Amino acid sequence: MFFATIIIGFCLLITIACQSNSYDTSCICTQASSNGTFCWAWKCRTDQVTKCFPNDATVELIETRQRIPMKNLNIGDQILVDIDQNGQRIYESIYAFIHASENGIYDYLKITVDKNLEQPLIISSNHLIFRFNQTKPCFAGHLEVGDQLQIISKDSTYQAGTIIDIRLIKSQGFYAPLTRSGKLFVDGILVSNYALVANHQLAHLVIQPYRWGIQLLGSSSSYSEHIHWYCQILYNMVEKINKWLFSVDLYDGYVTVSYL
Numbered sequence: 001m002f003f004a005t006i007i008i009g010f011c012l013l014i015t016i017a018c019q020s021n022s023y024d025t026s027c028i029c030t031q032a033s034s035n036g037t038f039c040w041a042w043k044c045r046t047d048q049v050t051k052c053f054p055n056d057a058t059v060e061l062i063e064t065r066q067r068i069p070m071k072n073l074n075i076g077d078q079i080l081v082d083i084d085q086n087g088q089r090i091y092e093s094i095y096a097f098i099h100a101s102e103n104g105i106y107d108y109l110k111i112t113v114d115k116n117l118e119q120p121l122i123i124s125s126n127h128l129i130f131r132f133n134q135t136k137p138c139f140a141g142h143l144e145v146g147d148q149l150q151i152i153s154k155d156s157t158y159q160a161g162t163i164i165d166i167r168l169i170k171s172q173g174f175y176a177p178l179t180r181s182g183k184l185f186v187d188g189i190l191v192s193n194y195a196l197v198a199n200h201q202l203a204h205l206v207i208q209p210y211r212w213g214i215q216l217l218g219s220s221s222s223y224s225e226h227i228h229w230y231c232q233i234l235y236n237m238v239e240k241i242n243k244w245l246f247s248v249d250l251y252d253g254y255v256t257v258s259y260l
Contacts, residue, residue, distance in 0.1 A: 025107060025168060027257065041258040044168065046141075051106045051124040052098075052195060054171035057186050058119060062091040067119075067188075070175040071102050075223065079177070080185045087156040092184075095214050098176035101225035109140055109255065110169045113161035113189065116151045121187040122171055126251040128192035128200050130183070132160035137192050137200050141255035150190040161189070166257050174225075180211070197238060198249035206234055 031041035058067035060080035073079070075094055082090040111121040123129065125141030132148035143149075143163060151161035177184065182193045182204040194203040210230045227235075242248040 025255070027168075027255075031258070041145075041256070044255040044257055046107070046125060046253050046255060051108070051174040052127055052176040053124070053174065053186055054106065054108055054122050055102055055173035055175075056171065057122045057175070058188075059177075059184060059186060060089075062089075065089075070100075070177075071173060073175065073177060079179070081179050081181050081183055082190075083152060083156055083158055089156060092179040092181055094177045094179060095211065096178045096228070097223040098178060098231050099225055099227045100173075100175045100177075100223040102173040103225075104174070105170050105172055106174055108169055108171050109257075110165075110167045111140065111143065111149075111163055111189075112165035113149055113151060114164050115153075115159065115161040116188045119187050120165075121149075121189045121191075122169070123186065123191065124174075124195065125255045126253075127195040128198070128203075130190045130192065132158070137198075139198065139251050140191075141251070141253075144256050145258045151188055152185070158190075165259055167259070168255070168257055178207070178211075182207075196235060196251050198251070207231070 025044050025046045027042040027044035029039035029041070030043050032039045053070050055069055055071040057070045059070065059073060060067050062078040062080075073094065075096060078091040078093050080089055081092045084090060108122050109125050111123065113121070123140045125139065127140050128137040129140045129143070130137045130150050132150050143166065145163050145166060147163050148160040149163065150158050153159040176193070176195075178193050182200065183190060184193065185191070192200045192203075194200055197203050210228070213230075238248055238250070242250060
């Protein structure tokens with residue numbers, strides 16, 4: 001009994017330090033086995049900056065209807081973003097990247113869904129993702145085992161995919177593609193273009209001038225590892241509004257990690 005108590009205490013106090021160029025993650029055990037020898041749920045705190053998706057996250061191209069890794073994606077490529085009521089796939093061009101780089105190792109969430117076992121979703125914890133039958137997305141870091149996400153069935157309709165596993169992993173590179181609708185399918189799961197701010201519609205609205213600028217002036221065929229200056233200014237403004245004027249629903253840095 002004494003030994004079990006020591007183990008549980010250790011689980012509750014343990015800190016997992018993920019040293020990398022991206023952020024540090026510290027976790028405490030929130031659900032342990034009765035004898036304290038195994039922890040299957042953790043609550044973690046990060047100071048993560050936006051990274052979105054790694055090199056090997058995948059999107060579906062219109063030309064082949066096959067998935068390709070983010071590292072092979074280019075501005076102008078048309079990727080899957082939605083399914084209409086008739087089961088027709090909707091594709092849109094990538095008009096820009098907020099930032100992108102194939103270099104560096106960063107921390108991500110690996111989210112496994114029961115009906116999408118071909119490839120788990122790899123996503124940053126502060127990125128917005130759509131739950132099944134809900135139009136308002138949530139932060140990926142706030143998902144829990146048992147939550148349902150929007151995936152595509154074999155007959156090209158939306159269906160619920162239940163999360164069975166959420167883990168912290170490291171993966172190479174980062175990409176943040178932008179589409180006209182503000183959403184896309186990554187690893188077969190519907191996600192937003194946006195991160196950090198919980199309001200998807202607001203984020204889509206305030207980035208409209210940037211889209212107009214791209215339409216008028218054109219977009220560079222290359223991308224930068226630095227967040228675009230317009231997006232950085234927007235986020236700095238949101239931080240000041242949140243601090244001095246009124247509360248804005250920003251990512252709080254908490255992540256739920258759990259295994260069945």
